[in-house]
Amino acid sequence: MKNRDIGKMAVPIGIVGVVLLLVIPLPAWMLDFLIVVNIVGSLVILLTTMYVKRPLDFSVFPSLLLVATLFRLGLNVASTRLVLRDAYAGDVIEAFGHFVVGGSLIIGLVIFLILVVIQFVVITNGAGRVAEVGARFTLDAMPGKQMAIDADLNSGLITEDAARQRRADVAAEADFYGAMDGGSKFVKGDAIAGIIITIVNILGGIAIGLVQRGMEISEAINTYSLLTIGDGLVTQIPALLLSVSTGLIVTRATAESDLGTSTSKQLSQSRTSLLIAGGAAVSLALLPGMPKLPFMVVGALLLLASQRIKATEAREAKDELLEQAVAVAGPAADTPERLIEEMRVSALEILLAPDLVDLVSSGSDDDLLARIRGLRRKIALDLGIVVPPVRTRDSVELPASTYVLRISGVEAARGEVPPGRVLALGDDLGSLPGTEVHEPVFGLAGKWVPSEMRFAAEMTGATVVDRVSVLITHLSSVIGANADRLLSREDVRVLTDGVKQVNPSVVDELVPGLLSLGEVQRILQRLLAEHVPIRDLGRIYEALSLRAKVSSDPEGLVEAARLTLAPALTAQHSRDGLLRVMTLDPVLEQALLEGLRPGDQGSQILLDPARLDAMIRSYVTGRTAAENQGHVVVLVCAPALRPALHSLIVLHHGEAAVLSYSEVTGSGLKIEAVGVVRDAEAIAA
Structure with missing residues (x-):
């Protein structure tokens, strides 16, 4: 049998086995084995939650939580049956009842109660609250996430398959947090059930010891109470591990790395914090009556860590200076080549105010340059023209938060995208702070609200758009309105060569026999000016060939292409x-x-x-x-x-x-x- 088939059959068989635990008596040796499986399995789940990069990577966790809870309750029933029937429930429970708590009933009860309080009052309640809030905010954020996916798809940044996958991830995330909201109730119910089962076991064991076995009351209390406490501990420890797992999985807020890597990286980002903490630990060691060795060891470790961070920061600063030196050592600013490059008029240009340079983050999939690449691809597929490269640079002459879109060196449009803010569009924005504005393309009423109020704006029913999306939408509108100006003679030549590769006879007949390349450019520009896509150049050239044999009037040629x-x-x-x-x-x-x-x-x-x-x-x-x-x-x-x-x-x-x-x-x-x-x-x- 293949491994995949084993995994497919193991889970259903295991769940059926858990149900059978509730009704079929188990021998003590099998109970020992299942208790070990319960403890180790809970530990595996806890470690898995630490190493996943995002909650959806462990999407089976809510169902696994239910199965583990049912398994643990089944073990409680099986162990209770053995304790009350034989006054013996295997070596594991006996070891927990005697060795772990030192054979003391008082110590065992105290440890058991502490575990229950930690699990029920602290971890379970906190995890349940986080799961509830996470589910609510995830559902509230779904419309905004869906619109962001649509914006990326429309700008050409992602493909249809990628958009479909991201929509599925958004839906799966909402389902996951909704399931975790209910799954946390399993943990809380398990803690309550553990307390009730323990009380019933103690009272029932004492009664059986006195009535059926003729024990003295002290002997009955000692025997059954220690076994019950051992039973409670072997089930509460896995329950505690699962409670911690629940808290970890619902509080994960990063998908960049696992929990250990993120924790070490973020705790070591401030050298000053480690330096002060280390100095404080050493200072406490000098106080009279304080144990010196623990404080000195911890303080020394923190001071050593701060020094290592200092060395790392110095090395990174040195590397950055070297990179800047290499950049400065480039071509001289006054060389003819450099001057000619600066004199050249760009077909498309974006000027950014100095406070907007963060939009060009170079390396992120969501920065301005990446979105421009996606937009060029989308326009090529929609209109059939290759948009020239967009030159992006900053300008100290622009007012704060302002950008300017230029075509052939002439300003075509301008707008504002304030740093640290998002654009909320809607009719009911009175409760949100910010200055009322109008979206530059469609003229919709909106407000630039602080980024931290994004969820609050979405909860009011507003559509929230990030700064880059606003700029890209404006750029797309300007390109669409000026597509005819952006179609150069060289672009027409490249497009014509592309048609010639698949349909050479049409091109050979049309250019230059009937029409020159300039005349073809003029016709294509007129089509673009009327928002007619020129993707199907093969058919357009066929229509032009037939019409050009009768007349070379541009207007008639345009109408012939439109009719096709x-x-x-x-x-x-x-x-x-x-x-x-x-x-x-x-x-x-x-x-x-x-x-x-x-x-x-x-x-x-x-x-x-x-x-x-x-x-x-x-x-x-x-x-x-x-x-x-x-x-x-x-x-x-x-x-x-x-x-x-x-x-x-x-x-x-x-x-x-x-x-x-x-x-x-x-x-x-x-x-x-x-x-x-x-x-x-x-x-x-």
Whole structure:
């Protein structure tokens, strides 16, 4: 039988055996063996809790606690049966009753009561309270943790599989602390049961000794009381070990290392503390009447430890100075190469105020640089462009807590991320301290609250976002709004070479035979400006090849590429296979077509300003009404009218989703008309 099969069968068989302990008499030799298993098993559990790095690594502990408690109670019943029946319950219990407590009933009772008090009053109550609070705060923190996972996933810092695993860990952590909250009650009940069983054993043993065995009262008390105390000790010691294990597992707050490593590292972080404590121990040894040897030994050990920490700190400081010297010894600041590098304008740049340099921690998976790498990957998968490297540096000219996002050396946006604070977003933030602000991307009302009040903010129902997530979300919005400016000629060349590896015939036909690389760049920039992803470059190039044989007009080429991507375009705005659209009033649409004029920068619409203003107001009103109902709507129009109408609405409204009839009808979605855009003459009529 394989080891895995043995482990699979051992636990169920063991639990059935524990139940049988309650009803089947055991011989004394078997009871000795099971008592040893109980003591050693409890010790193994205690040591395991010390060496796990996080509570979830020992997730079976609550169930194991129940089984161990039931096992211990079964041994109590089996030993009680032997004590009362034979006045003998094996060598282990007899040894605890005579050798451990010196054969003294008073000493045995005192030791037993002390163990019970330590377990029941101190450890069990404390562990139970910690488990209860841990369960409550873990459940309260679940929404915030889930949102943090979603933020990391959306920024591309983690994969879908990693996000799924982290969500499972969050759920498992909540289940674990909930189980520990109930499991701690097993320990408390076991302590109470131990006291009751001991009292019953003493009284029952004395009665049996007097009535059935004809013992003298002193002999009966001495015999049965010592056996009962021995029985109580061999069960209370494992119970105490499990109580300590419970306290350790619910008070673990680190996943970096085991308990021993964390304790030694954190206790030795302050040389001054060890130095003062060692000096105090030596001083106590000099007081009259004090034993000198213990205090002197302990004090000397503490002083020695403080000196070792001093040597370690000096060595680390020396290594740091060497690293700084190597960095300073780099290229001279005034070399032509260095000056040219500083003169170069970065496509993307983040300027940080001096108090924000902690955001770039270099080495952590959650620092700004790591999140930027994840964001670049996400944008590449979403839009189909490779975002240029983001240059991050500090600037003493910026106000405190301020960051600036630059594109090609020009400021595109700025915001604030105060150190030591998190952003709480919600409607009911009056009870939280902090200055009211608005989130820079979506304009949501919020407050920058102290980091230590994160849980308090989450308990009010607020969504809590860390500083790096705020900055990354802002950067993502700026990149999305300026994707066309970030697409360089070199980027187009690299993308084209990538298409050529899988579809060489299309590239060879298009570039440079029909269109130059610059013309392709211009078309792709127009698509990105209208928030059209260019991931499917193969199909885009195929459409451009067919259209370029007829005309090289950029506007027509863009429309040909959009028509090829129609299913993907409409999918962005559909919900559950339904596309909600707004249409133009036929009279208005005809007037717009008649006013359509070609231009160097694309077609334009020449129409009475009053009619255009009324049309824009009608569109905004209809779109706002649909959005208030939770709907996403697009405006549809004639193919020839779409580019000019999109430009016109964007100019007045900032953003718009305008599709042509050809793009909508070719999507295969169900269409629902939710409104009609009218002009002044139609409204007056």
